Amino acid sequence: MLQTITSSLPELFKAGFMYTIPLALISFAIGLLLAIVTAVIKLIPKPEQPAAKLGWGILQAIFGFYVWLFRSTPLLVQLFIIFFGLPNLGIQFPAFLAAIITFSLNTGAYASETIRGAISSVPQDQWEAAYTLGMKTPQVLARIVFPQAMRIAIPPLSNSFIGLVKDTSLASSITILEMFTVSQQITAKNYQPLLMYTIVAAIYAIFCSVLTYLQHRLEKRTSKYIAKEGGMN
Amino acid sequence: MIKLEHIDKTYADHHALKDVSLTFPEHETTVIIGPSGSGKSTLLRAINLLEKPEMGQLHFDDLTVDFSHPITNKLRFAIRRKSGMVFQNWNLFPHLTVLENITEGPRVVLKQSKAVANQRAAELLALVGLPDTGQRYPNQLSGGQQQRISICRALAMNPEYLLLDEPTSALDPELEAQVLRVLKDLAQNKQSMIVVTHNMEFAELVADRIVFFEAGEAIYDGPSKAFFEHPTARVQEFLNAISLK
Numbered sequence: 237m238l239q240t241i242t243s244s245l246p247e248l249f250k251a252g253f254m255y256t257i258p259l260a261l262i263s264f265a266i267g268l269l270l271a272i273v274t275a276v277i278k279l280i281p282k283p284e285q286p287a288a289k290l291g292w293g294i295l296q297a298i299f300g301f302y303v304w305l306f307r308s309t310p311l312l313v314q315l316f317i318i319f320f321g322l323p324n325l326g327i328q329f330p331a332f333l334a335a336i337i338t339f340s341l342n343t344g345a346y347a348s349e350t351i352r353g354a355i356s357s358v359p360q361d362q363w364e365a366a367y368t369l370g371m372k373t374p375q376v377l378a379r380i381v382f383p384q385a386m387r388i389a390i391p392p393l394s395n396s397f398i399g400l401v402k403d404t405s406l407a408s409s410i411t412i413l414e415m416f417t418v419s420q421q422i423t424a425k426n427y428q429p430l431l432m433y434t435i436v437a438a439i440y441a442i443f444c445s446v447l448t449y450l451q452h453r454l455e456k457r458t459s460k461y462i463a464k465e466g467g468m469n
Numbered sequence: 470m471i472k473l474e475h476i477d478k479t480y481a482d483h484h485a486l487k488d489v490s491l492t493f494p495e496h497e498t499t500v501i502i503g504p505s506g507s508g509k510s511t512l513l514r515a516i517n518l519l520e521k522p523e524m525g526q527l528h529f530d531d532l533t534v535d536f537s538h539p540i541t542n543k544l545r546f547a548i549r550r551k552s553g554m555v556f557q558n559w560n561l562f563p564h565l566t567v568l569e570n571i572t573e574g575p576r577v578v579l580k581q582s583k584a585v586a587n588q589r590a591a592e593l594l595a596l597v598g599l600p601d602t603g604q605r606y607p608n609q610l611s612g613g614q615q616q617r618i619s620i621c622r623a624l625a626m627n628p629e630y631l632l633l634d635e636p637t638s639a640l641d642p643e644l645e646a647q648v649l650r651v652l653k654d655l656a657q658n659k660q661s662m663i664v665v666t667h668n669m670e671f672a673e674l675v676a677d678r679i680v681f682f683e684a685g686e687a688i689y690d691g692p693s694k695a696f697f698e699h700p701t702a703r704v705q706e707f708l709n710a711i712s713l714k
Contacts, residue, residue, distance in 0.1 A: 283539075284539035284540070285539050359560075361556065361558065361560040362560060362562065364519055364554075364556070364560065365554070365556065365560035365561075365562070365619075366562075367519070367549065368517050368519070368549060368552075368553065368554035368623075369549075369553075369573065369574035369577075369578060369622070369623075369626060370546055370549045370550050370574060370578040370626065371574070371577055371578055372542075372546070375577055375578075379573065379577060380562055380573075383564045384563065384564050387564075461563055461564045461565075461606045461608070462563075462608070
């Protein structure tokens, strides 16, 4: 058994570092950007001028539809539509790119709601104080609201990220040689499904534990201005 | 000079400001008093465009805002550059140190260098009696200290007018006195100020002019001396109602 483990670990870790981690990291980075843009578009009220009002309204509707679509359909189905379905329309992506696109859009939709909630939780007073100093909306967002919203968004965003790390295993269904695919291939040779799938589960758990540790570090850093964490004592 | 003409503002079922016309002269302290819900704060916030009345005009020096039309961003920022706001709950930025709170506006909006902004912040902190608080975070300070810092934050932008919306309503008497002393000094130095307050002692001591608001209308607008020495029947009634004597 020990030999099975030691012989499969290098292959599994290689798949993890070549596919699982890059898939998760790149998709989360893109998804987070998309989420911030989506949240801001949904939150900034329509301007008064009629043309700008219409344009902003349409933009809000498009992003609203996007969030609804990706939150209302299963991730695996989204993956299949983008990789197997779109070629029917002549749009063909390599598997890795299709996975990045799907995971990014999916993460973006969920995280946009997290960020929207976090931004909304920063009191209106903070906006007013910044506006009366003469700051413009992007400056208020970047310098006053985001730093305070981040503190609130980090725990739920970590949830999304950890979820994404595990969801990358779905990429096995579109021919990507990520960790789970490799564990299946090894199982097909050594007929040890319990052992192999337990090993791969343990590796996912290790990756996620590292992320959880980093989350706590980040929470501490972004909370340094809070005298004492709220809660019961 | 700030001049308001025919300002009218209605919330869902509440007529907050009824055709209000007022002038706020430069280098004077105007104190706005009146019962809660009379429209005092709404009026003050309209000067900073935090509220948008449905009708009326705001003249601020050479700038004019017509509230019945959409306000361009350019005009909005030009108006806000001319006034500084102090809030009832100070609204300091909790994630920034005291020094960063004060230098944020000058650095981001006025593009001052860090050295210049820090120098000015240190002067202002000394002025309000808090010279050694620069590196602390707001929530490590008392309410009275935070409010004095928010006054520094507003003054750091060199506003023509300082607008104060019930600046001491959330403070106990001792802390309130610390803040009011700072305002008294500013008034003596001819800083143009508009103060919404319930503190009559402060109003009588510091105000050049009093505006008395009731049910969305300015029913007294004149010198402070006449307000307290020769009150009209309604003003006397109000003064009696809030006095324990």
